[in-house]
Amino acid sequence: MTQRFSFSLDATDGKARTGVISTPRGEIRTPAFMPVGTAATVKAMMPESVAATGADILLGNTYHLMLRPGADRVERLGGLHRFMNWAGPILTDSGGFQVMSLAELRRLTEEGVTFRSHVDGSRHMLSPESSMEIQKKLGSDIVMCFDECPALPAEHKRIADSMRLSMRWAQRSRDAFGDRPGHALFGIQQGGDVEELRGESAEALKAIEFDGYAIGGLAVGEGQEVMFKVLDYAPGMLPIDKPRYLMGVGKPDDIVGAVKRGVDMMDCVLPSRSGRTGQVWTRRGQVNIKNARHADDPRPLDESCRCPACSNYSRAYLHHVFRSGEIISSMLLTWHNLHYYQELMGEMRAAIAEGTFDAFEDRFHALRAEGDIEPI
Amino acid sequence: MTQRFSFSLDATDGKARTGVISTPRGEIRTPAFMPVGTAATVKAMMPESVAATGADILLGNTYHLMLRPGADRVERLGGLHRFMNWAGPILTDSGGFQVMSLAELRRLTEEGVTFRSHVDGSRHMLSPESSMEIQKKLGSDIVMCFDECPALPAEHKRIADSMRLSMRWAQRSRDAFGDRPGHALFGIQQGGDVEELRGESAEALKAIEFDGYAIGGLAVGEGQEVMFKVLDYAPGMLPIDKPRYLMGVGKPDDIVGAVKRGVDMMDCVLPSRSGRTGQVWTRRGQVNIKNARHADDPRPLDESCRCPACSNYSRAYLHHVFRSGEIISSMLLTWHNLHYYQELMGEMRAAIAEGTFDAFEDRFHALRAEGDIEPI
Numbered sequence: 001m002t003q004r005f006s007f008s009l010d011a012t013d014g015k016a017r018t019g020v021i022s023t024p025r026g027e028i029r030t031p032a033f034m035p036v037g038t039a040a041t042v043k044a045m046m047p048e049s050v051a052a053t054g055a056d057i058l059l060g061n062t063y064h065l066m067l068r069p070g071a072d073r074v075e076r077l078g079g080l081h082r083f084m085n086w087a088g089p090i091l092t093d094s095g096g097f098q099v100m101s102l103a104e105l106r107r108l109t110e111e112g113v114t115f116r117s118h119v120d121g122s123r124h125m126l127s128p129e130s131s132m133e134i135q136k137k138l139g140s141d142i143v144m145c146f147d148e149c150p151a152l153p154a155e156h157k158r159i160a161d162s163m164r165l166s167m168r169w170a171q172r173s174r175d176a177f178g179d180r181p182g183h184a185l186f187g188i189q190q191g192g193d194v195e196e197l198r199g200e201s202a203e204a205l206k207a208i209e210f211d212g213y214a215i216g217g218l219a220v221g222e223g224q225e226v227m228f229k230v231l232d233y234a235p236g237m238l239p240i241d242k243p244r245y246l247m248g249v250g251k252p253d254d255i256v257g258a259v260k261r262g263v264d265m266m267d268c269v270l271p272s273r274s275g276r277t278g279q280v281w282t283r284r285g286q287v288n289i290k291n292a293r294h295a296d297d298p299r300p301l302d303e304s305c306r307c308p309a310c311s312n313y314s315r316a317y318l319h320h321v322f323r324s325g326e327i328i329s330s331m332l333l334t335w336h337n338l339h340y341y342q343e344l345m346g347e348m349r350a351a352i353a354e355g356t357f358d359a360f361e362d363r364f365h366a367l368r369a370e371g372d373i374e375p376i
Numbered sequence: 377m378t379q380r381f382s383f384s385l386d387a388t389d390g391k392a393r394t395g396v397i398s399t400p401r402g403e404i405r406t407p408a409f410m411p412v413g414t415a416a417t418v419k420a421m422m423p424e425s426v427a428a429t430g431a432d433i434l435l436g437n438t439y440h441l442m443l444r445p446g447a448d449r450v451e452r453l454g455g456l457h458r459f460m461n462w463a464g465p466i467l468t469d470s471g472g473f474q475v476m477s478l479a480e481l482r483r484l485t486e487e488g489v490t491f492r493s494h495v496d497g498s499r500h501m502l503s504p505e506s507s508m509e510i511q512k513k514l515g516s517d518i519v520m521c522f523d524e525c526p527a528l529p530a531e532h533k534r535i536a537d538s539m540r541l542s543m544r545w546a547q548r549s550r551d552a553f554g555d556r557p558g559h560a561l562f563g564i565q566q567g568g569d570v571e572e573l574r575g576e577s578a579e580a581l582k583a584i585e586f587d588g589y590a591i592g593g594l595a596v597g598e599g600q601e602v603m604f605k606v607l608d609y610a611p612g613m614l615p616i617d618k619p620r621y622l623m624g625v626g627k628p629d630d631i632v633g634a635v636k637r638g639v640d641m642m643d644c645v646l647p648s649r650s651g652r653t654g655q656v657w658t659r660r661g662q663v664n665i666k667n668a669r670h671a672d673d674p675r676p677l678d679e680s681c682r683c684p685a686c687s688n689y690s691r692a693y694l695h696h697v698f699r700s701g702e703i704i705s706s707m708l709l710t711w712h713n714l715h716y717y718q719e720l721m722g723e724m725r726a727a728i729a730e731g732t733f734d735a736f737e738d739r740f741h742a743l744r745a746e747g748d749i750e751p752i
Contacts, residue, residue, distance in 0.1 A: 040696065044703040046684070069671070069696040077674055077692050085688040295445070298453055308422070312461040316453050320416065320445040327420040330703055 005184040005211055007243050011353045015262040018352040021243055023141050024182040025089045028056040030243060031259045033345045034091060034267040035338055039064045040084040043272050044330035045338070047086045053335065054342030057089040059267040062134055063098030067117045071137040079139030091142035094131045100148065108148065128172035144214065145173035147188045152222035159192035166190045167204040174208050184211035186245060189238065192217055193230050202237035212243040219248040228257050235262035252281055252344055256364055259348050260357065271341045275334030278322045282340065285368045289333065293375045294319040307339035308332065381560040381587055383619050387729045391638040394728040397619055399517050400558040401465045404432040406619060407635045409721045410467060410643040411714055415440045416460040419648050420706040421714070423462045429711065430718030433465040435643040438510055439474030443493045447513040455515030467518035470507045476524065484524065504548035520590065521549035523564045528598035535568035542566045543580040550584050560587035562621060565614065568593055569606050578613035588619040595624040604633050611638035628657055628720055632740055635724050636733065647717045651710030654698045658716065661744045665709065669751045670695040683715035684708065
């Protein structure tokens with residue numbers, strides 16, 4: 001296993017790319033979907049089950065972990081990998097996004113953000129320097145720059161000011177990160193839905209130099225059409241030989257559209273969160289297991305799926321345990337959703353390698369257009 | 377695999393017994409602890425994980441299943457085993473106990489009990505005949521007679537009247553059950569804490585003839601001392617060559633005391649329910665994972681335990697996920713508790729076979745007397 005962080009691009013098909021990120025903790029096949037393990041657990045899943053779905057890397061949330069159980073504590077306990085029993089690579093976000101969406105009494109200055117914890121009201125400060133320190137204590141393999149961004153739509157000046165602050169913070173993050181062989185630091189492009197600002201941001205980041213580049217400030221309310229418009233140009237502004245990570249995306253069709261546009265990595269709570277609310281994805285689109293049509297249905301969610309929920313249980317059972325509020329409902333539906341997402345990534349990787357991404361995409365949309373199987 | 381239900385008694389040590397119940401769906405090593413799968417799931421556990429703890433048989437609750445998803449539906453879907461993905465034997469209770477503890481607007485007559493569902497208020501009737509019918513639809517391997525019992529302490533007349541009603545219901549259950557090769561019907565001894573009534577009940581059941589005999593009407597508020605006093609004589613009133621099942625028991629020391637007194641089977645929600653409330657058992661007694669003393673403790677719950685919670689996680693992690701309300705807390709702590717219970721049963725089976733049950737019991741109590749490991 002390699003002792004340094006590297007990225008090899010193995011094939012492209014149009015703008016879509018497939019390759020491998022190598023880290024001392026294992027390889028990440030790209031395009032990669034990263035399940036979210038917010039508070040040191042991918043909710044309702046054992047980590048070995050997450051690995052069984054095909055996930056190569058998890059995402060951890062700096063904001064949640066710094067508040068509970070605390071970065072110092074995680075460090076004393078041997079780091080996040082050991083704490084949560086995940087031997088593979090972990091990417092941590094910078095905490096910036098969650099501070100702005102979850103914390104109370106936020107105050108944003110050039111220095112950073114002060115806020116109160118949503119857990120216990122305690123006061124905290126996050127800055128580029130403290131975010132780097134916390135992510136180091138967690139033992140993250142891929143560290144994200146501390147940044148800030150507005151929800152969309154937003155005014156040009158708000159987007160520009162925020163992007164330039166994030167670029168100053170990117171330099172401070174780089175300086176604070178220092179030299180940590182085997183660990184990577186990713187810059188985050190901002191600029192909202194304004195092409196020239198995305199370009200300015202990309203140039204600023206490239207001048208600093210990072211191990212990978214994220215596209216931030218999307219999936220913040222702009223809708224798929226605007227997001228795809230930005231993704232038509234934003235990935236191409238970033239270095240071709242480094243991984244490109246689209247943060248916080250998304251639904252299956254968002255993911256396919258992003259990969260098509262040259263994105264290598266994504267993360268989203270959607271498959272796990274939806275598993276807990278009874279929403280599942282199959283090749284034929286979305287299914288709401290709560291619906292009474294499933295109560296007597298002996299068929300699996302998706303007969304072509306090899307996950308435990310589809311291999312061993314009927315829709316009727318999944319409906320029953322969801323309606324009864326049983327924990328196994330969250331366990332099985334989350335497993336299915338994560339399995340579906342990883343299958344999707346695997347199919348895209350294969351299609352790109354074979355140069356058949358367009359055919360894959362046609363099939364993907366055609367099957368979804370058929371909709372769920374007919375009720376019995 | 378056998379096509380009929382049978383019990384072989386392999387060894388005894390004092391009153392303690394070890395043997396094997398054979399069923400077409402697999403063998404049950406006795407003494408056996410049956411995890412409770414109330415609503416077609418052992419809460420927070422995948423069925424293959426329950427099997428991995430060493431459980432040979434599950435208990436299902438007729439009352440819950442008849443109300444949701446309904447016995448007819450379970451039958452249409454291929455029976456409870458297929459519905460919940462458990463290939464091994466399943467014992468179902470008769471529904472009588474839960475009706476009396478959970479249902480609304482109960483009305484008890486010679487015929488049976490009418491009540492309203494606690495789920496949706498719908499009206500239902502349970503009688504010996506309908507309970508047999510429902511348990512048959514569920515596909516239960518071991519069917520329990522429909523019975524009724526008072527909480528203890530209770531007056532002699534109340535205990536006697538209730539026991540005699542249950543004995544009339546036992547005859548009606550036997551008649552309604554009919555001849556079902558490979559399936560067993562167990563009678564239930566009643567009589568509260570009154571020795572002569574326990575004797576009268578045992579004689580009535582033996583005259584009817586059952587495949588096994590349960591000791592009912594205990595673990596209903598009487599405390600361990602009274603329960604053990606009853607268990608000093610009640611099991612010996614039942615046929616020596618049939619399994620004896622103590623219903624709804626109990627804590628680890630209840631179980632050891634019951635096995636010592638000649639009980640072969642037990643069930644209880646305690647290990648799974650306690651797993652969800654942060655209470656765990658180890659060889660050294662009970663641990664409350666919520667307690668702040670565990671927050672920085674890198675040690676496992678029990679270093680001699682081979683369950684996933686103890687093999688892969690620190691007390692600090694288990695404390696963190698419990699406090700954070702994460703589902704994996706219920707998953708891991710339930711797994712540990714069920715593993716602990718099955719380990720305990722296995723040790724007792726081995727000790728009885730070797731004729732060293734007294735030494736086992738001394739060690740069991742001595743380790744518990746030491747209490748949990750010292751805080752770090």
